[in-house]
Structures are given as structure tokens and as C-alpha cells.
Amino acid sequence: MPSLPRVTAAALTASTVLLSMLMPAGSAAAAPPSVRLIGETIVPHKLDYRGTTVGGLSGIDRDPCGGGYVVISDDRSYQQPARFYTAEIPVHAGGVGPVTFTGTHPFRQPDGATYPSPALNDGKAVDPEEIRVDPRTCRYWWAQEGNRPATPEAPDPVIQPSIQQADRTGRYRGDLRLPSNYEITMADRGPRRNQAVEAISFDGTGSLLTSAVEGPLIQDGPVPTTGHGALVRVTTQNRGGHVLAQYAYPLEPIFAEPTPGSPWAPDTGVPAILAHPDDPTRFLVLERTYVDGAGYKVRVFDATTLGATNVRRTDSLAGAPVRPMxxxxxTDLHDLRLSTVDNFEGMTWGPRLPSGERTLVLVGDDNFYDKESTQVIALALSGRW
Known part of the structure; x- marks a missing residue:
């Protein structure tokens, strides 16, 4: 195995390219696995299902307990109460879909009430982003980003990110204690606005839960630009919330400059992470970037924690010499000849094909915007999966 470079958050321009070539022989196949598109299907825009508006689908998981899939909407109770859906999504060698929704339930607070709209400013709103099925209990674990006010003077309250448990009807069943550096503070520490916990994944046994923040913590350095990437934290905890390790994941630089004079800054981050079913050190990581004038770029990386520095006790990654994941x-989704590449945010394993290939199912968040789509695609992965 080649020696691992130590880098800092400010030195990620060439190092990210180098790191992409350094997968360890013991964790991944010597040759990169091949990826092919099985098919895609589009959910109708603002489909009405049981009195709810289907959209904003930002997380998906295959359900080994009840069959089918569970998907989460990132509607913050603006349209209907924060909720999830169950669905059947056929995946086979000849294609994917159509998507048939089979149920929906709102998430509930500990007192049984649904979550209110942020417009109430009562500090009880949530920003749902990811959902996973507990392989041991069949309950749902879901992550929400909370809220960091745009400025200290802004009228909206701080709402802490959380990972909660819910039963299969959405009733509250507990919280996972998050690392202290995931806490939003107004002292220039913690996750940035809309860049908190957006990715969680169980290992194959259900013993470990790994989470990733979408972007770099404030204390860990600046957000990516076209000139440099950034380091984001990936945390592995046991079911009781004890932090076992924390790693630095190298996020790619921005792929293009925005339209001159654009009021919209580039938006990039990690919206999903997926543990290998048989190797708790290996993950698929989804990176999604939007640049005004250039559109979306969505890539899936094969990553490992083997050899990476445990940064659990590193207060700031800015300037700290660490070995990232x-x-x-x-794959880059633009290479798959899709009808379009929009805002993909959810990712889960699908069934194995008769060929032995493992499938990967991704879902897109249309932001409830008619210029974007709720895409569902299936990929076939060959190699050591």
C-alpha cells in the first residue's frame, strides 16, 4: 500500500486528484468497478398522493423488513407536515420503475404532534434529509439539518440537527446523541447554514451508524471553490451514540464558475453516504454540486476510512495535518446518458441482478420546482460489491 499524504483543508487542489488514485488493495478491487445505467423513471411533478404533494425526495432506503423502499421528503411542513413515503420500485436487468407509492406518514414529535412550519418561529421545525431502515428493529432512523440563522440578528431561531428514530407509522422513538462538533452555535462553530447532517448509513449488521455533514464545519475551513476543495467530517457511532471515530472526507473543488453577476453562490456537498454491506470501512459517497449557469454535477465516489486519521479529538481541521479518507x-452521472442530471440527493442498494451485479438506486430532489425533476435511476455495479 502506498504511503498516505497528510494534507490540510487549505491544500486540496492537487491532493484530491492524488487521493482518488490511492484506494487500498485490501479494501477495494485493484481495478475500478464498472458502472452501467439500467434505466431511469420520472415521478410526475407535484403528484398528489393521499392529500400530500410528492416532491423534495432527498433520501431513499431499500426496506429489508417490509419490502419495497422508503423515501423521505425535505418539505419542512410548508406544504404538508414533514413526512416519508413507502414505495414499490421494480429494479431488473431491463430497467427501473415505474414508482408506485404505497403509503405515507408524517413524522411526529415526542408529544405526538406533527412538526410545524418554520414560519411559526417556535424552534420546533425540522429539515428532513435522510432516512434509513434499522436492520435490527425495522424502525426508521432519519436525519434533519436543523437551522442556523443567516445572521445572529435574524429572527429565526437556532434549531439543532438531529438523528431520530421513528416507528413505521412515524411516531417518535428516540434520538441519537450527536458529536459535540455537530452542534450549531452562534460563535462561528459547527455546521454552516443548510450544510449539517444530511447523510447517514448503517453498516451491514446494524451495529454502527455513520453520518456525514454536508459541508465543512465553520472551524474546519472555507467552503470549496474552483481552486480548492474542503474537508468534511464523517462520524461512526455505535447504536447508543458513542463516537467511535471521526474522519475527514475530501470534497471536490467546484467544477465551474457561476454566471457573472449571479446572486446565487455555488452549492456543493455530501447529501448521501452508503456503507458497503460487508465492509464497515468502505463507503459510497454522493457529491452533488449546483452552479448557476452550469447546472448540476453529481458524482459517486468509492471511499475508505482505512489509513485515515481519526480526527475525533481534532478541534479544527484548518491547518491540521491529517490523512483524509x-x-x-x-461514476459521474453526466457520463451515463441520462435525460437530464438534476438534484440527486438519495442513494441506496437495490437487489442483485441474475448476472451477479449489485444495483444502486438514486433519487432526485426536485425542490418542488417545475424546472427540475424527481428522477429515479438504477445503476449496475460489477466487481467486488
Whole structure:
């Protein structure tokens, strides 16, 4: 195995390219696995299902308990109460879909009430982003980003990110204690606005839960630009919330400059992470970037924690010499000849094909915007999966 470079958050321009070539022989196949598109299907825009508006689908998981899939909407109770859906999504060698929704339930607070709209400013709103099925109990674990006010003077309250448990009807069943550096403070520490916990994944046994913040913590350095990437934290905890390790994942630089004079800054981050079913050190990581004038770029990386520095006790990654997680590009969705590449945010394993290939199912968040789509695609992965 080649020696691992130590880098800082400010030195990620060439190092990210180097890191992508350094997957360890013991964790991944010597040759990159091949990826092919099985098919895609589009959910109708603002589909009405049981009195709810289907959209904002930002997380998906295959359900080994009840069959089918569970998907989460990132509607913050603006349209209807924060909720999830169950669905049947056929995946086979000849294609994917159509998507048939089979149920929906709102998430509930500990007192049984649904979550209110942020417009109430009562500090009880949530920003749902990811959902996973507990392989041991069949309950749902879901992550929400909370809220960091745009400025200290802004009228909206601080709402802490959380990972909660819910039963299969959405009733509250507990919280996972998050690392202290995931806490939003107004002292220039913690997750940035809309860049908190957006990715969680169980290992194959259900013993470990790994989470990733979408972007770099404030104390860990600046957000990516076209000139440099950034380091984001990936945390592995046991079911009781004890932090076992925390790693630095190298986020790619921005792929293009926005339209001159654009009021919209580039938006990039990690919206989903997916543990290998048989290797708790290996993950698929989804990176999604939007640049005004250039559109979306969505890539899936094969990454490992083997050899990476445990940064659990590192207060700031800015200037700290750390060995980040190593990764290599698995696929760029623009290379798959899709009808379009929009805001993909959810990712889960699908069934194995008769060929032996493992499938990967991704879902897109249309932001309830008619210029974007709720895409569902299936990929086939060959190699050591």
C-alpha cells in the first residue's frame, strides 16, 4: 500500500486528484468497478398522493423488513407536515420503475404532534434529509439539518440537527446523541447554514451508524471553490451514540464558475453516504454540486476510512495535518446518458441482478420546482460489491 499524504483543508487542489488514485488493495478491487445505467423513471411533478404533494425526495432506503423502499421528503411542513413515503420500485436487468407509492406518514414529535412550519418561529421545525431502515428493529432512523440563522440578528431561531428514530407509522422513538462538533452555535462553530447532517448509513449488521455533514464545519475551513476543495467530517457511532471515530472526507473543488453577476453562490456537498454491506470501512459517497449557469454535477465516489486519521479529538481541521479518507471516482452521472442530471440527493442498494451485479438506486430532489425533476435511476455495479 502506498504511503498516505497528510494534507490540510487549505491544500486540496492537487491532493484530491492524488487521493482518488490511492484506494487500498485490501479494501477495494485493484481495478475500478464498472458502472452501467439500467434505466431511469420520472415521478410526475407535484403528484398528489393521499392529500400530500410528492416532491423534495432527498433520501431513499431499500426496506429489508417490509419490502419495497422508503423515501423521505425535505418539505419542512410548508406544504404538508414533514413526512416519508413507502414505495414499490421494480429494479431488473431491463430497467427501473415505474414508482408506485404505497403509503405515507408524517413524522411526529415526542408529544405526538406533527412538526410545524418554520414560519411559526417556535424552534420546533425540522429539515428532513435522510432516512434509513434499522436492520435490527425495522424502525426508521432519519436525519434533519436543523437551522442556523443567516445572521445572529435574524429572527429565526437556532434549531439543532438531529438523528431520530421513528416507528413505521412515524411516531417518535428516540434520538441519537450527536458529536459535540455537530452542534450549531452562534460563535462561528459547527455546521454552516443548510450544510449539517444530511447523510447517514448503517453498516451491514446494524451495529454502527455513520453520518456525514454536508459541508465543512465553520472551524474546519472555507467552503470549496474552483481552486480548492474542503474537508468534511464523517462520524461512526455505535447504536447508543458513542463516537467511535471521526474522519475527514475530501470534497471536490467546484467544477465551474457561476454566471457573472449571479446572486446565487455555488452549492456543493455530501447529501448521501452508503456503507458497503460487508465492509464497515468502505463507503459510497454522493457529491452533488449546483452552479448557476452550469447546472448540476453529481458524482459517486468509492471511499475508505482505512489509513485515515481519526480526527475525533481534532478541534479544527484548518491547518491540521491529517490523512483524509481515500477515494476514487466510481461514476459521474453526466457520463451515463441520462435525460437530464438534476438534484440527486438519495442513494441506496437495490437487489442483485441474475448476472451477479449489485444495483444502486438514486433519487432526485426536485425542490418542488417545475424546472427540475424527481428522477429515479438504477445503476449496475460489477466487481467486488
Amino acid at each position: 481515500r477515494k476514487r471516482l466510481l
